[in-house]
Structure formats: structure tokens, C-alpha cells
Amino acid sequence: MTIELQQVSKRYGSLTALRAATVRFADHKIYGLLGNNGAGKSTMLNLIAGRIFPDAGSIRIDGRPNTEDAALGRLFLMGEKNLFPDEMNIARALRWAERLFPGFDLAYARELAEAFELPVNRKKIKGLSTGYGSIFRIVLTLASRAPHLLFDEPVLGLDAQHRDLFYRLLLAHYAETPCTIILSTHLIAEVSGVIEHAVILRQGQILVDQPREALPAGSREPLASMLAQEGADLQNYFIKLMEEGAKNE
Amino acid sequence: MELQFEGNKPIFQQIADWLADAIIRGDISEEGQIPSITEFSVNYKINPATALKGVNLLVEAGLLYKKRGLGMFVASGAREKLLQQRRQSFYQDFILPLLTEAQQVQLTKEELMQMIERGYPQNDD
Numbered sequence: 001m002t003i004e005l006q007q008v009s010k011r012y013g014s015l016t017a018l019r020a021a022t023v024r025f026a027d028h029k030i031y032g033l034l035g036n037n038g039a040g041k042s043t044m045l046n047l048i049a050g051r052i053f054p055d056a057g058s059i060r061i062d063g064r065p066n067t068e069d070a071a072l073g074r075l076f077l078m079g080e081k082n083l084f085p086d087e088m089n090i091a092r093a094l095r096w097a098e099r100l101f102p103g104f105d106l107a108y109a110r111e112l113a114e115a116f117e118l119p120v121n122r123k124k125i126k127g128l129s130t131g132y133g134s135i136f137r138i139v140l141t142l143a144s145r146a147p148h149l150l151f152d153e154p155v156l157g158l159d160a161q162h163r164d165l166f167y168r169l170l171l172a173h174y175a176e177t178p179c180t181i182i183l184s185t186h187l188i189a190e191v192s193g194v195i196e197h198a199v200i201l202r203q204g205q206i207l208v209d210q211p212r213e214a215l216p217a218g219s220r221e222p223l224a225s226m227l228a229q230e231g232a233d234l235q236n237y238f239i240k241l242m243e244e245g246a247k248n249e
Numbered sequence: 250m251e252l253q254f255e256g257n258k259p260i261f262q263q264i265a266d267w268l269a270d271a272i273i274r275g276d277i278s279e280e281g282q283i284p285s286i287t288e289f290s291v292n293y294k295i296n297p298a299t300a301l302k303g304v305n306l307l308v309e310a311g312l313l314y315k316k317r318g319l320g321m322f323v324a325s326g327a328r329e330k331l332l333q334q335r336r337q338s339f340y341q342d343f344i345l346p347l348l349t350e351a352q353q354v355q356l357t358k359e360e361l362m363q364m365i366e367r368g369y370p371q372n373d374d
Contacts, residue, residue, distance in 0.1 A: 030296055164294070167294045168294060171287075171291045171295075171296075171297070172287070172291050174297070175286075175290060175291070175297060193260055193293075193296065193299070194294060194295065194296055195296060196296045196298050196299075212296075
């Protein structure tokens with residue numbers, strides 16, 4: 001169970017979103033992919049999932065290039081956007097997912113939706129708030145039961161109670177279904193207990209790639225030094241997200 | 250007893266300390282079963298590897314043992330063993346810092362003894 005990036009670079013015009021990144025996600029661990037907005041986290045995840053293509057380097061999933069369908073079928077990315085038609089209601093979208101994704105567990109998806117109190121019959125995709133949009137995509141990702149689960153800012157717009165529930169359901173899923181998980185987030189302190197290994201990106205480069213082991217409950221070295229350096233940026237980013245979240249409610 | 254994490258100690262150490270305290274208090278009896286790694290993980294939102302590391306500290310110390318397919322159990326004699334350890338470190342961990350502070354604030358030995366007397370319940374006269 002391995003996702004391997006070798007010297008992967010991605011540019012957008014004059015901006016280098018990812019610079020010669022070499023990293024390995026493997027062995028049924030929970031990884032934190034951490035860093036500020038614009039650090040390259042979403043770019044890396046979208047590259048892995050084959051939604052965008054690298055300018056250089058190679059990406060392999062369990063030894064196969066991620067340009068092959070068989071390789072891509074072994075992962076599921078909870079991206080920033082919903083990929084279902086706006087007019088579809090949630091219950092129908094879940095049934096579609098069962099037909100689209102081999103291995104999708106519809107009964108489990110319904111269980112998860114109920115735990116989150118997602119209004120499956122009443123709501124259309126476009127009527128979901130930022131938070132429930134995130135929850136809908138969390139449900140799809142977990143219920144895919146794919147061996148590699150990638151989450152891009154999974155708790156965006158979720159209230160404290162739903163965030164708590166997300167981490168518990170994720171850990172229960174992880175205990176029951178062997179998988180490698182990548183959690184991309186700027187909320188470093190919140191995931192520091194959940195992850196086993198931290199990959200920290202900064203301006204498109206890998207700053208830290210090491211086990212989180214023995215780091216205390218709070219965000220300590222080296223996460224703390226990173227927070228100290230970039231704390232102000234993270235805070236501004238968070239405020240911006242809150243504003244965006246409020247607009248979309 | 251709820252487990253509340255604090256920032257200064259590694260989580261796996263806090264898991265181990267929490268279990269040791271629970272055994273000393275008798276909340277988990279000898280030959281009793283401790284929560285599973287998954288229960289620790291989900292209840293306290295921690296990585297199972299971290300929970301396992303904490304539990305393993307007590308396994309290595311002979312305080313817990315594994316029954317295959319059933320889970321982790323408290324070894325007999327574990328409570329006494331823990332009490333002995335805690336008593337041994339009591340002088341180092343509590344008495345020495347107490348004496349240092351007493352000297353700094355210029356408490357006499359008699360005053361200190363009186364305070365200790367005062368701290369004990371009154372009913373044993």
C-alpha cells in the first residue's frame with residue numbers, strides 16, 4: 001500500500017506550486033499533510049489523484065503509474081469541490097456513487113450520513129452549506145473503502161461537534177478497514193494527535209517529513225517552531241476561511 | 250476517570266500513566282481487562298499506534314499481559330508492584346522539592362511537621 005512521488009513538480013504560469021517533491025505515503029499509516037494556504041497541499045493531492053498532471057516527475061500507486069485506471073481505483077480523494085450535479089439530491093447521489101465506484105459501501109454511507117445528520121432526502125447538492133458539503137464528501141470518501149484515502153481540508157465549515165465526530169469516525173474506520181490516510185489541513189494542533197507521520201509543505205517544498213511519534217499532545221517541536229514562524233499567516237488564512245464559510249451558509 | 254491530555258508530556262506516556270493510576274486506584278482490577286487500542290483511539294481521538302505504545306510500556310514492565318484474541322489484562326501483583334515503585338520515587342519526587350521550598354520560605358522543621366499533621370484527617374485522635 002504505497003503512494004510514491006519522485007521529483008514531482010507543478011507550475012502554474014510563473015508560480016511553482018510544487019517543486020521536485022519526493023515523498024512516500026505507505027504502510028497503513030495516517031499522514032498529516034500540513035502547511036499554509038498556497039503551500040502546495042491541494043496541488044499534491046490533486047496530482048496524486050490524477051485530476052491534474054505534473055510537469056515533471058512520476059507518481060506511483062502500489063507500484064503502478066497513476067495514469068492507469070487500475071492504480072487510480074485504489075484511492076479516493078475528498079477534494080475541495082463536489083463533483084455531482086447541483087440538482088441531484090443526496091440520497092440519489094449516494095446511489096450513483098455505488099454504481100460509479102467499485103467497492104463503494106452504500107449501507108455504510110447511509111450509516112455515516114445518519115451519524116452526521118445529513119439531510120439525505122430533503123437536500124439537493126447545491127443547497128448544502130459549506131459544512132454539510134464537506135460532510136457529504138467525507139461520507140463518500142469513507143464509504144469508498146479505498147485502500148488510500150486522501151482528505152483535502154476535511155473539516156472546512158464543520159462545527160466543533162461535527163469535527164469531533166469526523167475524527168472519531170475516521171479512527172473507527174481506520175481500525176476496521178486497513179488503509180493509508182492522508183489528512184491535508186492547516187489546523188495542525190487539531191490533527192497532531194491523530195496522525196502518525198507529518199509531511200509539512202512550505203512554498204511548494206517539503207520542509208518536514210518525519211514521524212510525529214513522541215510529540216506531545218499540543219503542537220510542539222518541530223510543529224511549534226513552524227507555527228511560530230507562520231502563525232500569523234495561518235491565523236489570517238483561518239479568518240478568511242471563516243468569512244468564506246459564513247458567506248456560503 | 251476521564252483522561253485529559255496536557256501539553257507537556259508525550260501522549261503515549263499519558264496513556265501509560267492513566268492506566269497505572271487506574272490500576273493503583275483499583276478502577277481496573279487485577280486480571281481485569283483494559284480498554285482496547287481501538288477504544289483508546291476513538292474515545293480520545295489519538296492514533297492507535299500512540300495508544301499501543303503507551304499500553305506496551307506497561308506490558309514491558311510486566312503489569313499487563315495479552316490474551317490472544319481477547320485483549321489486554323492486568324497482571325496479578327501489578328497493583329503492589331506499582332505501589333512499591335511510587336513509594337520508592339516519593340522521596341525524590343515529593344519530599345526533596347518540599348524541603349527545598351520550605352527552606353526558601355524559611356519554614357522551620359517544626360512548622361513543616363505541624364503543617365503535615367494539619368493535612369491529615371482529624372478523626373484518628
